[in-house]
Amino acid sequence: MQAHTPVLLDEVLQFLNPQPASRFIDATLGAGGHASAILERTSPDGRVLAIDQDEAAIERARENLQFFGSRLEVVKANFRDIATVAGERGFLGADGILADIGISSMLLDDAERGFSFMREGQLDMRMNRDQELTADEVVNTYGEKEIADILFNLGEERRSRAIARSIVRARPLETTTDLVRAVQRVMGAPRYGKIHPATRTFQALRIHVNDELGSLEAFLDASMSVVRPAGRLAVISFHSLEDRIVKNRFRAPVVAGRVLTRKVVTATDEELRRNPRARSAKLRVWERA
Ligand SMILES: C[S@@+](CC[C@H](N)C(=O)[O-])C[C@H]1O[C@@H](n2cnc3c(N)ncnc32)[C@H](O)[C@@H]1O
Structure with a gap:
């Protein structure tokens, strides 16, 4: 299986600006590309709480990111429950939160999960197989x-x-x-x-x-109270429906804050050459007051 190349990585790091001793939440661990970059930047003592609802992604990322030891905590959950998960793990008031929503190439490539029209498989499409x-x-x-x-x-x-x-x-x-x-x-x-x-x-x-739009709305509202004041929330989405939700939620937040990306951020030509999947990725960032 092909590894997932993290999209808009430089841009995400620029906005979240991870520093040693800080605490970040990666709400969509996937293959762990973004999480490992954040762990590197927060070395030697920063911590990351990573969430994913897909057991297979979690298993693989745990293996890939073993090196970071107890600086990484992984939880299987839907990101709509971020407030509860963060509360239980001591991540309320996190310095930043990232969500890179949508489907990982790992899920798409796994015929059995039924996400791909290119591969024959069961009509499943559940990201969380307990559902x-x-x-x-x-x-x-x-x-x-x-x-x-x-x-x-x-x-x-x-x-x-x-x-x-x-x-x-x-x-x-x-x-x-x-x-x-x-x-x-x-x-x-x-x-x-x-x-x-x-x-x-x-x-x-x-x-x-997967009730993806409902989860996204609940996640955005909850995350705004989970980040600390002046903490940042970065969201990468892949279709217009999701991007619209992010844009609207950021403009009318449940907690005071401001949008840092007046214009939506998209991949550079250089990134598109390396990773065509980045083509439809859109990044928006919000900062709590
Ligand atoms: C595009 S991948 C993330 C890739 C990751 N940033 C990386 O660099 O490897 C999206 C991941 O989010 C997970 N996901 C999507 N919706 C979710 C939700 N509502 N709750 C938790 N995880 C979710 C998927 O299972 C998938 O593993």
């Missing part, structure tokens, strides 16, 4: 209108109704391949140079299954 709702339940049991609304609202898919109808007709769907076929019956085959016809459908289902 009950799966993509299978959505495509096989939800009403046609409900599916269409999910595709339209969370995937910005213009052919949502036709795709929903095709999904309902194709029941029972068993694998990601069945789902791709149902979508392609409406959208046609993949075309060179265009995004894959199932991209928006997969994205929408994933966001729904």
Whole structure:
């Protein structure tokens, strides 16, 4: 499996400015790219509390980051519960918080988890495998209108109704391949140079299954009280729906503070050459008063 290259790393470090003896929270540990950079900058005694809801990511990051010993604490949780987790681990008043939301290349590459339209797997799409709702339940049991609304609202898919109808007709769907076929019956085959016809459908289902927008809102509100005064909250998002939520929450915060990124920060050409995944990444940073 390919390692996850941390996106906008220089920019994140510039804004969070980690120093020795400080405490940071990485709310989306993933493969640990950002966390290890923060641990290096806070050496020898700074601490990082890292959260992820995916057990596989946690196991791998624990292994990769062993070197940092007790300076790193890892907790399996949804980041919407950041206040509780931070309270339990002595991280209230943290110097900074980072969230790099979305899916890791590790999850995408794991066919079995069902996130990829390029690989055949179960219709799962749960980031947290203790959760009950799966993509299978959505495509096989939800009403046609409900599916269409999910595709339209969370995937910005213009052919949502036709795709929903095709999904309902194709029941029972068993694998990601069945789902791709149902979508392609409406959208046609993949075309060179265009995004894959199932991209928006997969994205929408994933966001729904994991309640990603609800988690993000709860996380942003909670984090503003978890960072110390003058502490910073940095959020990297990958689609417009998420970025809109971040932008609006930062403008109307539940705790007094100000936006440091008047213009959203995106990857430099140099980074894009090294890491095409950074293409849609958007960083916004907020500072508590
Ligand atoms: C893009 S990856 C993070 C990569 C990481 N910054 C790195 O450098 O390796 C996003 C991670 O966030 C996790 N994640 C997404 N939503 C989450 C949530 N609501 N709560 C906890 N973890 C979440 C995913 O499981 C995934 O491992």
